[in-house]
Amino acid sequence: MESKLTLYNTLDRRKELFEPINPPHVGLYVCGPTVYGDPHLGHARPAVTFDLLFRYLRSLGYKVRYVRNITDVGHLEHDADEGEDKITKKARLEQLEPMEVAHYYTERYHRAMDALNVLSPSIEPHASGHIIEQIALVKEILDNGFAYLSNGSVYFDVEKYNEKYHYGRLSGRNLEDIVTNTRDLDGQGDKRHSYDFALWKKASPEHIMHWPSPWSEGFPGWHLECSAMSTKYLGERFDIHGGGMDLMFPHHECEIAQSTAASGHGAAKYWIHNNMITINGQKMGKSLGNFITLEQLFTGDHKLLAQAYSPMTIRFFVLQAHYRSTLDFSNEALQAAEKGLDRLMKGVEALGKIKPSANSTVDPSDLERRCREAMDDDLNSPMAISALFDWVRIINQLVEGKQSITEKDLEELKRIVRHYVFDVLGLMDEKAAAEGGKDLVTPLVDLLLEMRQTAKANKDWALSDKIRDDLTRIGIRVKDRKDGVDWEIE
Structure with a gap:
């Protein structure tokens, strides 16, 4: 299958022509949420970004196996190796079983994704459901000499790995820089070096979630789950690994090290990272008081919100910026997105008001060419939207009789507009969808x-x-x- 799609590969820091390992099949793995709280604005961007990639790959004719994990064990409070498990902490505070917490917030995440019209992945594995695979991976890494046992915990030996491979290739760091910038934390006495990371942690007596292993009663390190589950469902080599830029180091760097230490080579051919959402120029955080959940956005129930914003407004807001650029939230930006979405949907609606003529003064293939070129250029959704807006103006001219179009070209125009607006960009006409799609x-x-x-x-x-x-x-x-x-x- 011939494809002109280029993607920016974080691993090589350049745009590369997308060439699947086993066309037309594509393996896509994306780091999903840690389910210990309500889905928030920061969850919307990776969800929409990789939904866009999923949709576009399928529109090109690829058969995509999209795996998006759920982290329900091993993500600790202070850093990747120390502190209390986030879900365990939530369970302790609310006097619930950890899996009650995980299930509750997973369901809320799913409902938010449905509202944003994010397609379900092909497979959604949970870390807690793949302990056997994670233990097996630790054994492989130990057998290959890239990990060590210390007081019932197993740690990855970064220095030993770096002697044979390059630790830091993805993030552009070298081990000397990492050593300089790594802070000493309490409880790291079991590690040989502060930059080593846990593959398996021995559980303390108060730790609720733990499993038996050859080394101790414990739980897997956070980084381990993605290496184990991507290998299980996509193989030792697969096409694309995605996630937020905040995961590049240390999470994704450690994933690469784990996979390489186990198999002798990296797993993903392309690494893709979306940039962050900021709020009025600041990073979103609970301590700053600018942490906004998706439910609050949909209802307007937050002090920073001037009004409620519909799910499609949020989706359109995300799509208006290239996925690798920083996206700054403000009421003004969301209100502009709301108006832009309304203008686009009115353009789609106006297609039904055009009366065909004997000849065409417009060429719908121009719209398809521009949208295809934009999407082929590293998923440039802002340029695709720009092309659609230009054609909204032309559609209005056709409605007013200032331009003409044949019946055949009109049907082609309808197909192209609806394909890119609904199938590729994943937008919905919320007004038409109200009351179960019944327009009163x-x-x-x-x-x-x-x-x-x-x-x-x-x-x-x-x-x-x-x-x-x-x-x-x-x-x-x-x-x-x-x-x-x-x-x-x-």
Whole structure:
């Protein structure tokens, strides 16, 4: 299969032509959430970014196995190796079983993803369900001489690994820099070096989640789960590994080291990282008071929010920026996204109002070429949206009779617009989808406008003006044209 898709490979720091290992099959692994709290604005960006990649790969004809994990064990409070497990802490504070906490927040994450129209992955494995695979991987790394046992815990020997391979290739760091910048933490006495990381941790007596292993009753290190589960479902070599830029170091760096230490080679051919969302120029964090959950965005229930924002507004807001650029949240930015989305959806709706002509003054293939080139250029969704906006203007000209299009070209234009708006960008017409997709507004407005046309024909100007003014007052703008009447919701 010929593809012109280029992706920025973090591993090599350059755009590369996407060439699957086993076309037309594509293996895609993305780091999913740690389920100990409500999904927030920061979860929206990687979810939408890799949903966009998933959708576009499928639109190109690839058969994609998309694996997105759920972290429900091993992610510790202070750093990757020390502190209390985040889910265990939540369970202790709320007097619940850890799996109750994990299940509750996994379900809330799924509902938020459904609202954002994020497709379900092909496989969604849980770390706690793959302890056997993680233990087996630790054994391989130990057997190959890249790990050591210390007081019931197993640690990865970064220095030993770095002698044969390069630890830091993904993040562009070298071991000397890592040594300089690694802070000493309490409890690291079991490690040979502060930069070594846990593959298996011996559980303390108060630790709730633990499993038997050849080394101790304990639990896997956070980095281990992704190496084990990506190998299980995608093989020792697969195409794409994705996640947020905040995971590049140490999480993804450690994943590469683990996989290479076990098999002698890296696992993913392409590494893709989305950039962060900031809020008024600051990193989002609970301590800063700018931590906003997706539910708060949808309801407007947060002190930083001027209003509620629909899920599609959030999705469109994310898509308006290239996934590798920083995206800064503000009410002004979201309000602009809301208006832009409304303009785009009105353009889609206007397609149904175009009357075909005997000839075309426009060429729909121009839109398809521009959208395809934009998406092929490292998923440049802002450029694809720009092309769609240019064609919204043309669509309005077609509705007004300022341009013409044949019936065949019109059907092609409808296909292209709907393909990129709905199938690739994953947007939905929320107004049309309201009440289970039953549109009650359109027939009622059309009925009133028929009454107005009758009033005008009877020269009952008072009634005609009253219908127009009443519709305007409730937010429906009436537009009289030479060939009839049109309307839109303001």
